[in-house]
Amino acid sequence: MGGDHGPSVVVPGAALALERKPDSRFIFFGDEKAVAPFLDKHPALKAASSIVHTDVAVRMDDKPSQALRQGRKTSSMWLAIDAVKNGQADVAVSAGNTGALMLMAALNLKTMAGVERPALAAIWPTSRGESVVLDMGATIGADGRQLVDFAVMGSAMARIVFDVEKPTVGLLNVGVEEMKGIEQVKEAAAILRAHDSDLVYHGFVEGDDIGKGTVDVVVTEGFTGNIALKTAEGTARQIARFLRDAMSSSWRAKLGYLLAKPAFDALRMRLDPNNSNGAVFLGVNGVVIKSHGGTNAQGFAAAVEVGHDMARYELLAKISAGLQTYDRNRDSTAVGAAQS
């Protein structure tokens, strides 16, 4: 029921995802009267789907606490997460209210053993391809240990998305020199440096390294991560607007635009945020995917596919294995050294 367009995007999106991942099966949680008509248009999807009816839906502008009060155990969002908890589903995908989704997932699925704070990880298009960037705002602030958890969880995700053995990881900072930045980041750096693990610690990276694709995984706490993501989105929209203005500024420009239209279309595709849709809520006992609320069917399908792969290639097991490398007890020396 979530997102700006509800089942009119979610159902066709699922149909697209099914074409690409034919082993998928779907359970739609929501108002049967709203969902069924869309499902009727996609017979192959209908054959692979069931509907669990509920009248209750979290609204996009509900505060998370309010959504929880009104929708606990009854809303489509809660029931979808509950299906993951009960093993009926491997993945929950929602285009709905981000804060409510994270709160319900954390409460119902609980955080994984060894993880203090979950994180929302986005797939960020770069000049080199894509990178995983986290935390996009699941929690505000993170100490050194929690940043290391983010590095481990982001690496587990990157291993699946990019099909690499040892993803490179950078800590987002205001400079690349060792003495720069806030204490928490320096502490995380000391821990990451001190361990041999299934990730390659690259060092500090700066804001412009995200777009360059300097590393596979960029780690930061949620306040900065959220602001970096939205600043980048805002900059992209601003430049797109400037480009539109320029291309309609004269008849020569308009003619040039028409001639180059296939190239502009390819550029638009390359910049289309729907291509990299599907943020992963990492650190809870289940796979929960957040789709952009404003996405189209193509974008929702991308989010479903991310979820499919996270389940198929065992995200949770990969995270657990990664966390063991940085096991609390064995860390005490490294952390002591970092804090001194």
Place this chain on the structure above:
Amino acid sequence: MGGDHGPSVVVPGAALALERKPDSRFIFFGDEKAVAPFLDKHPALKAASSIVHTDVAVRMDDKPSQALRQGRKTSSMWLAIDAVKNGQADVAVSAGNTGALMLMAALNLKTMAGVERPALAAIWPTSRGESVVLDMGATIGADGRQLVDFAVMGSAMARIVFDVEKPTVGLLNVGVEEMKGIEQVKEAAAILRAHDSDLVYHGFVEGDDIGKGTVDVVVTEGFTGNIALKTAEGTARQIARFLRDAMSSSWRAKLGYLLAKPAFDALRMRLDPNNSNGAVFLGVNGVVIKSHGGTNAQGFAAAVEVGHDMARYELLAKISAGLQTYDRNRDSTAVGAAQS
């Protein structure tokens, strides 16, 4: 001597600035042998200039502490700042090492009465025009009071740059709802809301509001501000690269590009960071301007002009007046309320 190009950009930049602000007078601090030949090429500038020779120059990759140790009282950077302190100059402009410039300015000029932390404020091109964004990384972290100081200092600068009486000010946050974000930001919001002053407090803004130009002044602490700025720069470069790729991807695209070239040139101009060059180091007893190290003469001239206007329209007096509104004693109630 600073920046990637030294006097070969600084001197022609000053010449351009002199054309636009004919009442300017220049003192060049640096190696006379390096500066004089460039000055000879600009007779009008030469007539309005003097050179103070020194052999010592801060290098771009010096650590600030190292630059201070080696260049205190002797380097061109220190001497330029010293000229502001001694009243020989109204403004110091440097394209050199940012960290060294801020450290030397803070040490030599001292922070203004009532200001705990200085801030580096950039002029950020937006869809609506330009905004002042601070802190770009002068200090890491800021409490609520310090964020209020940033708001006051940024407003004083915005009043000059945009020629408005009451600039609108937004606090950068992860959401616009009152209960969102980190404590420091909420505390600053409470103080700003509680006072009638010569700025209009807009409320929280998000990362994408910077590019939209939602407010005249965007306030955040230095860690997040630095990362937001560099992320935006990185995104702009990334899209420019994608656009170049697209426009050379086929003969139709190349032809279209040629036809639309004047529009592309105008777009390039609009996106040219040299146009909005000149960050202001706010909160010290003097006007200090940081130019991009990689800028061209046009960009350096822009930085000089920013400095000219900051001096001419009395930035420091405007900041002092603004700070009085939020005078420490009168604030105790509002802050108490915000912290409770």
